[in-house]
Structure formats: C-alpha cells, structure tokens
Amino acid sequence: MKITDIELGMLRVPLKTPFKTALRAVDTVEDIVVLVRTDTGHTGHGEAPATAVITGDTHGSIVEAIDRFIKPRLIGQDIANLNRICALVQGSLERNTSAKAAVEIAVYDLWGQLYDAPLYKMLGGGDPVITTDITISVDHIDKMVADSIAAVERGFDSLKIKVGKDIGLDIERVKAIHAAVEGRALLRLDANQGWTPKQAVYAMSTLEDAGVLLELLEQPVKAADIEGLKYVTERVHTPVMADESVFGPAQVFDLIERRAADIINIKLMKTGGLSNAIRIADIASIYGVQCMIGCMIESAISVAAAVHLAVAKSDVITKVDLDGPSLGQFNPVEGGVIFDESEITVTDAPGLGIREIRGLELLAR
Numbered sequence: 001m002k003i004t005d006i007e008l009g010m011l012r013v014p015l016k017t018p019f020k021t022a023l024r025a026v027d028t029v030e031d032i033v034v035l036v037r038t039d040t041g042h043t044g045h046g047e048a049p050a051t052a053v054i055t056g057d058t059h060g061s062i063v064e065a066i067d068r069f070i071k072p073r074l075i076g077q078d079i080a081n082l083n084r085i086c087a088l089v090q091g092s093l094e095r096n097t098s099a100k101a102a103v104e105i106a107v108y109d110l111w112g113q114l115y116d117a118p119l120y121k122m123l124g125g126g127d128p129v130i131t132t133d134i135t136i137s138v139d140h141i142d143k144m145v146a147d148s149i150a151a152v153e154r155g156f157d158s159l160k161i162k163v164g165k166d167i168g169l170d171i172e173r174v175k176a177i178h179a180a181v182e183g184r185a186l187l188r189l190d191a192n193q194g195w196t197p198k199q200a201v202y203a204m205s206t207l208e209d210a211g212v213l214l215e216l217l218e219q220p221v222k223a224a225d226i227e228g229l230k231y232v233t234e235r236v237h238t239p240v241m242a243d244e245s246v247f248g249p250a251q252v253f254d255l256i257e258r259r260a261a262d263i264i265n266i267k268l269m270k271t272g273g274l275s276n277a278i279r280i281a282d283i284a285s286i287y288g289v290q291c292m293i294g295c296m297i298e299s300a301i302s303v304a305a306a307v308h309l310a311v312a313k314s315d316v317i318t319k320v321d322l323d324g325p326s327l328g329q330f331n332p333v334e335g336g337v338i339f340d341e342s343e344i345t346v347t348d349a350p351g352l353g354i355r356e357i358r359g360l361e362l363l364a365r
Contacts, residue, residue, distance in 0.1 A: 001079040001114050005037040006071045006103070008063055009360040011047070013299055013328040017147070020137040022164030022194030023053045026297050029328055032062045032099075033301060033360055036106040038079065042113050045354045046106030047302035048098040048269065054244055054296070055269055057098040063363065065092075065099035074103070079110045086275040097247060097272040098296075104273025105305040105352075112351030119305070120346050123278070123312035128346040130310055133158035133188060134323045138165055141176050148177045148185070156342045158186045158215070160321055164194020171206055178212045188321075190218040193244055197221050197228035204236040216263055216292075216319075219243040230260035241265050241292060248272070249279045256287050265292045266317065268306055277309055285316040292319035300325040300333040304352045307337050307344050320344075332358045 013029040020026075034046035050059045069092045077085050085107050089100050112119040120126055134156045136147050148159055161177060163170035170191075178187060195203065200220035207214065216239045221228040223244035233240040241263035242255055247270045255261055264284055271277040284291050293310045295303050303324045310317045325331055325339040335355035338345040347353050 001038045001040045001042060001110065003036055003074050003077050003079070004039050006066065006074065007035040007037065007362060008066060009033040009035065009362045011299060011301075011332060011357065011360055013330065013332055013359075015297075015327050016329055018137065019135065019297060019327060020139060021162045021190070022138065022192040029297050029299055029324075030059070031299060031302075032059060032102060033357060034066065034102040034106045036074075036103070036110060038110060042110055044106035044108075044110035044113070045301050045352060045357070046102035046104070046109070047298060048102035049296045049298050051098065051269060051296045055098050056095060057269075061096060062099045062102070065096040066103060069093045070099065070103050079107065079114050082107065082111050086273070090272060090275070098269045100272035101268045102302065104275060105268065105302055108274050108305065109351040109354070116350050118346060118348050118353065119308040119351055120311040123308065126311040126314050128311055130307065130314070130320050130344050131157070131342050132320045132322045132326070132344055133160045134326060134342070135160045136162060136177070138162040138173075141169075141173050144173055145176050145180045148181050152181050152184050154341050156185065158188060160188045160190055162190050162192065164191035167195060167199045167203055171203055174207055174212060174214075175210060186215045187213075188215050188218065190243075191220040193219055193222050195220045197225070197231040200232045201235045204232070204238055208237055214238045216241045218265065219245065226255065226258060226260050230258055233259070233261055239263055243267070243294070246270070246280075248276055249283055252280050252283050256283070256289055263290050263292060263319070265294050265321075267294045267296065268302060269296050269298075274305060274309060278313070281309070281313040281316050290319065291317045292321055293317045294321040295324045297327070298324040299328065300331050300337060300339060301352075301354065301357065304333075304337040304354070307346060308352070311346055332360070334358065
C-alpha cells in the first residue's frame with residue numbers, strides 16, 4: 001500500500017454554544033481535513049484545527065506546510081514503513097504541529113487498514129469504551145451554573161470549568177458551580193494561562209479553604225513560565241496539570257525532572273501526531289506520572305485517533321477530555337468511533353473506521 005496523493009478539504013460544523021476560554025472564543029469547527037490516497041484505493045483520514053493562539057497554526061499555514069513540505073516527501077512511501085513515514089513528516093519542517101498531526105493521523109489510519117485491524121489494537125489493545133468530561137465555557141456565573149447542571153443531567157460526571165479572565169469572579173464561578181453539582185460531578189479547573197503564579201496560589205487556597213474539592217488545575221500560568229508552574233504545584237493541594245507548557249517529549253522530560261506539574265495533558269495537535277504522543281505516554285509511564293488526553297476544537301476525525309490512543313494507553317492516560325464531537329451541532333463523520341455524550345466507544349473497523357465525511361469541501365489544487 002503506497003501513498004499516491006494527499007488531498008485537502010475544509011470542514012465546518014457549528015457549535016451548540018460558543019466555546020469561550022481566557023484565550024479565545026469560537027462558534028464553529030473550521031478544520032482542514034487531510035485525505036491520504038493510496039495505490040490500493042484505501043484512504044486515510046486526518047484533521048487539523050487552526051489554533052493560532054496555542055499552536056501558532058492557521059488554515060493557511062496548515063495547507064502550505066502539507067502541500068509544499070510534507071506531501072512531496074510522502075508520495076510513493078509504503079504505509080508498512082510507518083516509522084520511516086513519521087520521521088519524514090516530523091523532519092519536513094519546524095513546528096507546524098497541527099499540520100504534522102493531521103497527516104500522521106491519516107497515515108496511522110491507513111496502517112490499521114493495511115493490517116485489517118482497528119488502530120487501538122495495533123497500538124496494544126484495551127477496553128474499547130472510555131468516558132470523557134465536557135467543557136463549561138467561561139461566562140456569566142448564572143450561565144456557567146446552568147450549563148453545568150445541564151451537562152450533569154446529560155450524564156457527564158466530570159466537568160472542565162474554564163476560568164482565567166478575572167481572579168475574583170473566577171473564584172465565585174467555581175464556588176457556584178461546586179454548590180450546584182456537588183457530589184454529582186468531578187470538577188476540573190482550566191485557567192488557560194490566565195493567572196499569575198501568585199494569583200493561582202491565592203485562588204486555589206481560597207477554594208480549598210472553602211471546601212471546594214477539585215480533581216485538578218490545568219495550566220494556571222503562561223506556557224513558558226515553568227518556574228511559575230512549579231511555584232503553584234509546590235504550594236497547592238490540588239494536582240496541577242501542564243497543557244500549553246508541554247508540546248513534545250523533550251519538554252516532558254524537563255517538566256518531570258523539575259517537578260513542575262503533577263499531570264501532563266497530551267494533545268495530538270501539540271505533539272505533531274501520534275508518534276510523539278505515544279512517546280510522551282511512555283515517558284510518563286516510566287516516571288509514574290498520569291496523563292490526560294485532550295483535544296482542540298476538533299471533529300470526530302482527529303478526536304477518533306486520540307480515542308484509540310487513550311484506549312491503548314489507559315494505564316497512563318487516566319483522564320479523558322475528548323468532548324470536541326459533543327460540542328458540535330452534528331457529527332459529520334460516518335463510521336468509526338461512536339460518541340454518545342460522555343461515553344465513547346471504539347469499533348473494530350480497520351484503522352479509524354471512517355467511511356464518509358459529510359459536508360467536506362475539497363480545496364482547489
């Protein structure tokens with residue numbers, strides 16, 4: 001099975017409600033879809049969102065990176081040589097992690113198809129059912145409380161609360177949500193780099209003293225401020241998770257050695273795809289550090305790849321934040337992973353199992 005072409009398309013899916021964080025507001029999934037064609041007639045599917053404020057990737061840069069730098073290296077490559085193809089993708093240009101991820105996801109999809117096995121089994125197997133949290137966007141307190149209650153009533157038992165815009169209001173937001181859903185859902189707090197180290201310690205001490213129990217605090221400080229992250233981790237009881245501070249394996253080694261965080265958030269769009277995500281999970285496992293698997297504003301295409309990885313690495317990926325498909329007004333993907341509110345189920349279809357993507361607009365060549 002050899003690669004003969006790589007096509008690109010645009011996928012748009014309106015969100016049920018705007019997605020708001022300390023960094024941005026989004027109301028529609030607008031992702032580049034990658035279709036890797038082969039001489040056997042098989043197609044691999046991948047996807048990349050433009051998350052400029054986090055990864056630096058835009059729609060234009062994703063298309064340019066794939067068309068000009070990645071694609072020429074891959075034409076004619078045999079899918080059986082997976083490690084070689086991943087090395088070619090990663091070495092094609094610096095950064096551009098979302099573009100690399102989309103292509104790698106499509107190649108791993110084909111790798112599973114080549115051996116007629118679902119990707120999670122190719123990666124080691126596991127229980128094909130996992131449970132995700134759902135994101136509660138930063139907003140007025142009443143809206144966040146209402147959204148939290150609605151999520152619990154839909155069956156979600158873990159809520160990821162977005163904060164980081166106003167320290168005093170953030171504390172009140174969390175207290176109100178905790179009071180509304182106490183005992184019915186775990187609360188995960190995500191500041192999206194919105195606090196200073198001292199603000200983070202103040203906020204968490206205030207919440208902890210008030211009896212608000214949180215499962216974790218995600219990325220309270222700026223991504224580059226590893227000392228600030230360490231400062232927070234050493235001074236609060238709640239486990240601290242690094243997200244934007246960790247893109248690749250080398251950063252994971254540094255973070256763990258400096259004891260700057262308790263948990264690592266793996267996202268394929270940060271790691272540049274599955275190959276580095278697997279390395280990160282293995283490194284964390286060696287050190288006994290737990291991981292979360294997360295996503296950007298993505299559809300069921302790329303999130304499916306993250307699900308397969310989570311199933312195969314469930315010993316170290318103990319927390320799941322793959323609510324992207326649940327946020328959309330519809331699922332454009334036929335086949336593959338089944339997303340049913342908080343429950344996610346992997347089928348035994350080969351690769352990612354995707355049969356069709358509805359509403360996909362191929363980009364002019």
